[in-house]
Amino acid sequence: MKIAFVGKGGSGKTTLSSLFIRHLVASGAPVVAIDADINQHLGPALGLGEEEAAALPAMGEQLPLIKDYLRGTNPRIASAATMIKTTPPGEGSRLVGVREPNPVYDACARPVELDGGAARLMVTGPFTDADLGVACYHSKTGAVELFLNHLVDGPDEYVVVDMTAGSDSFASGMFTRFDMTFLVAEPTRKGVSVYRQYKEYARDFGVALKVVGNKIQDPDDVDFLREEVGDDLLVTVGRSDWVRAMEKGRPPRFALLEEANARALDLLKATVDATYEQRDWERYTRQMVHFHLKNAESWGNERTGADLAAQVDPHFVLGESVATPA
Numbered sequence: 562m563k564i565a566f567v568g569k570g571g572s573g574k575t576t577l578s579s580l581f582i583r584h585l586v587a588s589g590a591p592v593v594a595i596d597a598d599i600n601q602h603l604g605p606a607l608g609l610g611e612e613e614a615a616a617l618p619a620m621g622e623q624l625p626l627i628k629d630y631l632r633g634t635n636p637r638i639a640s641a642a643t644m645i646k647t648t649p650p651g652e653g654s655r656l657v658g659v660r661e662p663n664p665v666y667d668a669c670a671r672p673v674e675l676d677g678g679a680a681r682l683m684v685t686g687p688f689t690d691a692d693l694g695v696a697c698y699h700s701k702t703g704a705v706e707l708f709l710n711h712l713v714d715g716p717d718e719y720v721v722v723d724m725t726a727g728s729d730s731f732a733s734g735m736f737t738r739f740d741m742t743f744l745v746a747e748p749t750r751k752g753v754s755v756y757r758q759y760k761e762y763a764r765d766f767g768v769a770l771k772v773v774g775n776k777i778q779d780p781d782d783v784d785f786l787r788e789e790v791g792d793d794l795l796v797t798v799g800r801s802d803w804v805r806a807m808e809k810g811r812p813p814r815f816a817l818l819e820e821a822n823a824r825a826l827d828l829l830k831a832t833v834d835a836t837y838e839q840r841d842w843e844r845y846t847r848q849m850v851h852f853h854l855k856n857a858e859s860w861g862n863e864r865t866g867a868d869l870a871a872q873v874d875p876h877f878v879l880g881e882s883v884a885t886p887a
Contacts, residue, residue, distance in 0.1 A: 562714060562716065562717075562718065562719050562720070562740045562741070562833050562834065562836070562837065563709065563712070563714060563719075563720045563722070563738060563739045563740050563741075564581070564719065564720070564721045564722070564739060564740065564741050564742075564743065564833055565722050565724050565736070565738075565739040565741075565742045565743070566578035566581070566721070566722070566723050566724060566742075566743050566745060567724045567726075567736075567742060567743070567744050567745070567755070567759060568726065568744055568745035568746060568752075568755060568775075569726055569746075569747075569751065569752060569754075569755045570600075570726040571747075572726075572745045572746060572747055572752060572755075572775060573745055573747075573775040573776060573798075574723060574724075574726075574743075574745040575598065575602045575603055575606050575723050576606055576804060576808075577743070577745050577773060577775060577798065578594075578603065578606075578721055578722075578723045579603060579606035579607050579723075580804070580818070580822070580826060581721060581743075581826055581829055581830075582594045582607065582675070582680050582721050583607070583675050583676065583815050584815075584823075584826040584827075584829075584830065585680075585719050585721070585830065586675045586676070586677060586678040586679065586680050587675070587676055587677045587678070587815055587816075588830070589677070589678065590717055590718070590719055591659050591660050591717075591718050591719070592659075592680040592681065592719045592720075592721060593659055593670070593680070593681045593683065593719070593720045593721070594607070594673070594680045594681065594682045594683070594720075594721050594722075594723075595682075595683045595684070595685075595705055595708075595720065595721070595722045595723070596682070596683070596684040596685065596723050597685050597702050597705045597722050597723060597724050597725060597735075598685075598723050598724065598725050598726065599725050599726070600726075601614065601684055601685070601686070602723075603682070603684070603723045604617055604673070604682060604684065606807070607673050607675065607680070607682065608673070608674075608675070608807075608812065609673065610810075617671055617682065617683075617684045618668060618669050618671070618684075619669075619684060619685060619686025620669045620683055620684065620685050620686065620704035620705060620708070621685055621686045621703070621704050622686060623665075623668045623669050623704070624703070624704050624707075625641060626664065626665070626668050627665055627668075627669070627704055627707060627708065628641035628642075628644040628707070629641040630655055630663070630664050630665055631644070631650070631654060631655050631657070631665075631707065631708075631711045632644060632654065632655070633653050633654045633655035634653040635650070635651050635652065635653035635654045635874075636652075636653060637651050637871060637872050637873070637874055638651075638654075638872055639867060642865065643865045643867045643869065643872075644707070644872075645703070645853075645856060645857075645861045645864075645865065645869065646702075646703030646704070646706045646707050646733060646856070647706065647707075647710070647733065647734060647849070647852050647853035647856045647857075647861075648707065648710070648853060648869070648872055649710055649846065649849045649850055649853050649872070649873060649874070649877075649879075650710060650711050650874075650877065650879060651872070651873070651874025651877045652874055652876075652877055654711060655711065656711050656712070656713045656879075656883065657708065657711055657712050657713070658712070658713055658714065658718075659712075659714050659715075659718035659719070659720060660718065665708065666681060666683075669683045669704075670682065670683045671683075675815070676814055676815040676816065677815070683705075683708075685702050685704065685705060702725065702733070702735065703733075705722065705735065706733055706734070706735045706738070709722075709735065709738040710738070710849055710879075713879065713880070713881055713883065715881055716834070716837045717834075719833075722739070724736075733852065733856070734848060734849065734851070734852025734853075734855075736759075736762070736763060736766075736768060737766045737767075737768060737845075737848045737849075737852070738845075739768070739769075740769065740833060740836045740837070740840065741769050741771065741832060741833045741836050742759075742763070742768055742769060742770045742771070743771055743772075743773050743795075743829065744756050744759055744770060744771070744772050744773070745772075745773050745775050746772050746773070746774055746775065746786065746790070747774075747775055747776050748774060748776070748777060748781075748782035748783075748785045748786050753786070753789040753790060756772055756789070756790055756793070760793070766848060767841075767844065769836055769839075770793060771793055771794075771795040771832060772786065772790045772793045772794045772795060773795060773796055773797070773798065773825075773829070774786045774794060774796070774797035774798065775797070775798050776798075776799075776800075777797045777798060777799045778799065778800070782797070783797050795828065795829070795832060796825045796828050796829070797825075798822055798825050799821070799822075801818070801819055801822055802819070803817060803818045803819060803822070842878055842879055842880035842881075843878055845879060846877070846878045846879045846880075849879070850873050853869065853872070853873065854869075854870055854873070856869075857869035857870055858870075
């Protein structure tokens, strides 16, 4: 199951995504965690020190390896150099799973020990001063999108992505890659403005969207969010002494998380799991192709010198029945 956490900067989406990752690991589930935010904070939120987090390999720097591996023997892709972030898989492509070992995980993922288990953590890599004026941050998230395009995941397997803040998530088709999107919103006008943008953009793509109210102080805050987002409000989260200790670098055992917050995480997991029966792999593949053709026409063909529409395999539908991941 693929889950995105989105929201405006400072809403608490990284904190909540890290809590959800800990919750999944504590339940015994296999988890791949991906930090796709322009500000790389997921590692520290999962307990890594600054030096450990800085030493994580950046997926963007491993893009040639990722492309070469995922290309496999797909005859429609002339070379790894002609692959772009939206290139869809086809017959002969290598697919990736959540539990398996593969060269992509070897190069890009590192285990993060958590209470009761570990998660595989991957990061896009930070947007540095050297990138200013010469690079677009979305080029760094291209490795994540390509990975998700080739991912075959099943029930009780989880990929949790901490997305970039605000509406920047819509700079590509990556927002359609998830079974569930949790939008973290504070009870303020600015907090719900991102929700309205996301709801509008996602309307035509069948994106499953639920709001998690954060930084709730009193019933008036809940009432405000309910008035603004209606039935999309799934659950609210208030102050947490556990989170406060975690932010100081001294988290207690995860089992000591406040009961109300633990129940909220249970509800998030149950909501994600309930989407499995509604999966539509044909629509998922069709959307993948849609955004690939848009990118090919707008910039990809010119940049690669190839007709990237030819990469589309019209008979291929990604899904659990396609093949066992390589």
